[in-house]
Amino acid sequence: MIPETIAALSTPAGSGGIAIIRLSGPRAHAIVEQVFRPWPLRPDFFHLYLGYFYDPVSNRNLDQVLVTLMPPGRSYTGEAMAEIHCHGGAYNSKKILTLLFSLGAQIAAPGEFTKRAYLSGRLDLTQAEAVASLIAAESEAELAAATAQLAGGLSDCISRMLISINQLLAAVEVEIDLLAEEGLNYSRENLTDPLVKLERQCRELLDSYQRGRILQTGIKVVLAGRPNVGKSSLLNALLAEDRVLVSSISGTTRDIVSAPLEIAGIKVELSDTAGLDKPQAELEALGMARTERWLEQAGLILLVFDQSRALNDFDDELYAKIKAKSHLLLLNKDDLEPVITAAQLQERFSYQGPVLRCVGARERVDISEVIAGITSFIKSRTTVFPDSVMICQQRHFDLLSKVSEALGRALALAYETVPLIDMLAEELHQIRFHLLKITGREHDASEGLLDIIFSQFCVGK
Ligand SMILES: Nc1nc2c(ncn2[C@@H]2O[C@H](COP(=O)(O)OP(=O)(O)OP(=O)(O)O)[C@@H](O)[C@H]2O)c(=O)[nH]1
Ligand SMILES: [Mg+2]
Known part of the structure; x- marks a missing residue:
């Protein structure tokens, strides 16, 4: 079936300097040819042509535009494509689109350009998913993870795992055929070594999900502590605005107040x-009951102390409540005479981490140490090692979890006194299927394998 030619506005709706309308499909060039003049004699691809978009019925120019054409196989979707860069008024772009629809173009469904790129093999599924993440990225780190995925980082990693599984599976299938005639002649290490390596790779990818989630959804940092220790003052200082009420009356804050911020490139x-x-x-x-519920959802708790006030039993109770969560201690009111010190806090709570200080008087606080503390916490949770790939999507995590479970079962079978080769082959097929599913190539599951299996046979057999 010949695909429809689709058209859509690719830039945001509304007014702007320029709007870009894209067409994709077999008739993309022919449709634009009907409404763009002067139409070049022999149009070059990827060349920007300046001209007029006109209405063939009234023969009147509608807008001065730039047009570029892309050939099948070398465009984003893999199909013939055209882009029209027109003036960005909402009404203007709508008029041009309406004309394109009257000439046979169809309204593109959400994501249809990328879907076509996937269907034509220009992008695999992980890359198509990365396009959506890139568009939705709201922080530096999120953008970097999406860009790496779009560049094929995860696809390459999955491809390498697949090569290893394919080789193993081909060897095992051949082994099954020969078993009846010659007995098992494949060494156990040849089975277990690649499986152990694959299991490690799979675990690393699964571990990266936690880091990936922080990159994508950000982290909830909660300021907690006894009344009047200066939590609200700290929030105002971190946001660099007078956001919440501060007073010397204990219990000033009753409700939770949250505000977005970016630290170390993370939301x-x-x-x-x-x-x-x-x-x-x-x-x-x-108010306190609400705080306790909020603390349960925190990704990081900053437990604030007033250094001019002695600790009491309630501080121990409070610390016991939060100690299972990720936390940092913070000593505030640095300008007042100290009654407690960082070392005392560390000793009393058997706390190994740093005690951050908020330096200076209330009007001119220096929060650089607090920012540095949060930054190093975030970095410890999001560090991407140079060659490591991260997974950010729940779908990838679910499929890799299945791969990991099947790898565990495959290893157990390979370690049996007599390796249970038939059952092992079944697990390897499962692993291969789930890996192919990640990149959206599960339909290759049977085709690809035959070639690999037969390539293990020698010529003439
Ligand atoms: N001297 C001094 N006073 C501070 C400092 N930070 C805050 N304060 C004062 O301490 C009092 C309490 O500050 P808040 O920020 O409202 O304290 P809080 O922890 O939010 O208090 P609650 O909302 O009651 O839990 C106010 O009078 C602040 O001006 C500081 O670094 N030094
Ligand atoms: Mg407060």
Whole structure:
């Protein structure tokens, strides 16, 4: 079936300097030829032509535009494509699109250009997913992960794992054929070594998901502590704006206040909470209950202390509540006479991490140490080693989890006194299928394998 030629506005709807309309499909060039003048005698591909877009019925020019044509096989979708760069008024671009539809172009469905790129083999599924992530990226790190995935980082990694599984599977299938005649002649290490290596690669990818999730969804950082220690002042300082109420009255903050921020290229949702203490009144108790619920969802808790105030039993209770979560301690009110020190906090709570300081008086606080502390925490959770690939999508995580489980079962079978070769082959087929599914090539599952198996036979057999 000949695909339809589709058209859509590729730039955001609304007014702007320039709008870009794209067409893709077998009639893309022919449709533009009907409405663009002067039409070049022999158009070059990837050349920008300046001319007029006109209405063939009234024969009137509608807009001065730039047009470029791309040939099948060398465009984003893999089909013949055309781009029209017109003036960006919402009405203007709509008029041009309407004319293209009247000439036979169809309205493109959401994501249809990328879907066509996938169907024509220009992108595999991980790369197509990366296009959506790249467009949705809201931070430097997210953008970098999406760009690496679009460049084929994950696809290459999956391809290398597939080569290894294919070789193993081909050897095992040949072994099954020969087993009846000659007995098993494949060494156990030849089975287990590649499986162990694959299992390690798979685990590394699964571990990277946690890092990937932080890149994508960001991290919730929650300021917590006793009342009046300066949490709200710190939130204002970190946001560099007078966002929440600050007062010397204990229990000023009752509700959670959250604000977005970017630290170390990562989206941070910073929350101020009601100070935790033995509640004196109903409203205070409600605020504290809310804080405790919020703490459960925190990716990082900054537990704030006032260095001019002695610790008591409630501080131990409070620390016990948060110690299972990722946390950093912060000593505030650096300008006041110290009653507690960083070393005392570390000793009392058996806390190994750094005690951050918020230096300076309240109006001119220096929060660089706090930012550095949050940054190094984020880096420890998101570090990408130079050659490592990250997975950011739940779909990839689910499929790789299945691969990991099947690898575990395959290894157990390979370690049996007599390796259970038939069952092992079944697990290897499963692994191969799930890996192919990640890049959207599961339909290759049977075709590709035959070639690999027969390539193991010698000529003449
Ligand atoms: N001297 C000094 N005072 C500070 C500092 N930071 C905050 N304060 C003061 O401490 C008081 C309490 O500050 P907040 O920021 O409202 O404290 P909080 O922890 O949010 O208090 P609650 O909302 O009651 O839990 C205010 O009077 C602040 O001006 C500091 O670094 N030095
Ligand atoms: Mg407060």
